[in-house]
Amino acid sequence: MTTVTRDQFRIRSEVEIVHIPTGAIFSTYPYSNPDDMLRSVTTQWGRCEDKPGSAQDYARQEVGRVAAELLLEQAQRARLTRQ
Numbered sequence: 001m002t003t004v005t006r007d008q009f010r011i012r013s014e015v016e017i018v019h020i021p022t023g024a025i026f027s028t029y030p031y032s033n034p035d036d037m038l039r040s041v042t043t044q045w046g047r048c049e050d051k052p053g054s055a056q057d058y059a060r061q062e063v064g065r066v067a068a069e070l071l072l073e074q075a076q077r078a079r080l081t082r083q
Helices: 034-040 046-050 060-082
Strands: 009-013 016-019 024-027 042-044
Touching (some): 016 060, 024 060, 034 060
Antiparallel strands (some): 009 016, 016 024, 024 042
């Protein structure tokens, strides 16, 4: 399996990021408590299975773990900015 790194993700907003190699999109709803938002994370794997050598090379669980970390960090930053 290929290692999943933080620099493989593009942050679209505080509630959406994309794993560039696979094209998987992770999104959530904004909550006042960032810990709550992890319960609503959805993933759109879409056609990433069709890309030669992409999704097969990455463990979905690992991609999801890093995506959740990044979404949580974005939510915490946004919360601090609003205070």
